[in-house]
Amino acid sequence: MFEGSGLAKKYKIKECECPSGKMTRFVEPCLLFFLSQGDSYGYELMTKLDNFGFPKAKPDSAMVYRTLRYLEKEGFVVSKWDTKGTGPAKRNYGLTQKGMGLLHLWAESIAMRKQVLEKFLKQYSHQFKSVRKK
Amino acid sequence: MFEGSGLAKKYKIKECECPSGKMTRFVEPCLLFFLSQGDSYGYELMTKLDNFGFPKAKPDSAMVYRTLRYLEKEGFVVSKWDTKGTGPAKRNYGLTQKGMGLLHLWAESIAMRKQVLEKFLKQYSHQFKSVRKK
């Protein structure tokens, strides 16, 4: 994994000088995807994100709640309070058709992005193949 | 490509509501990579970026110049003026060892990121495989 490589130490580079894998921006498509599997609420979505494979650091809860509110404002999701069950009331979110559309757009965008990263990595590893033993 | 899918129109979603593929952040590792192939200067690096396969939109020249200055400030690159040749003087950049280290860190980070995107896409396409005919 990223932390364990020792490269940062070797070259005396602060960890923060290259993105650590938080991928906060990625929160939005994840939320949309989770909601496409069924209604849910902020706290639960947060734990799902947590298990989704974010390389590092827990997703920022502020990000989750604010993203959900943004998505609702724009009509990508709808919510209603759920007072049933134990504990404090939950705001239960559901995906709209428009939200489903946004998810598909995100998927296209992510696929494209993946290709760009792949292109970079291909060129990179081609150039350094001889240097990078191990 | 992204623009041509028609999804945005179908779902009445503004293009800006999902990232368009500018990937400004990606400029830094690209610059480092280009410089690992030999010294260069801002304007040339910009055109290289242009040809690198950014899905949309030209790279912001401000971003390129500011990133180069940042990299120099932090010791990842060094520069000197090149007054030889035609046209206005160029500031010629070269990668330092520390800069090479940062490039390798970026490569790790990008590889990790690619995996996360892949994971997302795999789950996504698994879920929507039946729905997404052509």
Added chain:
DNA sequence: ATCATGTATATGTAAAATACATATAGATGT
């Protein structure tokens, strides 16, 4: 009873990143 912990949502704000506009200036072609 009161205290810590877990569940749940929400906001305030400082700092960083980004987009977009604009400035400067040498060289070249018309």
Added chain:
DNA sequence: ACATCTATATGTATTTTACATATACATGAT
């Protein structure tokens, strides 16, 4: 003389992100 291309650079408004903090219900332990 003027437009265009090459080349670097900065100003700044806006957006994004990180981090801290506030609220409050529920539950189990002391």
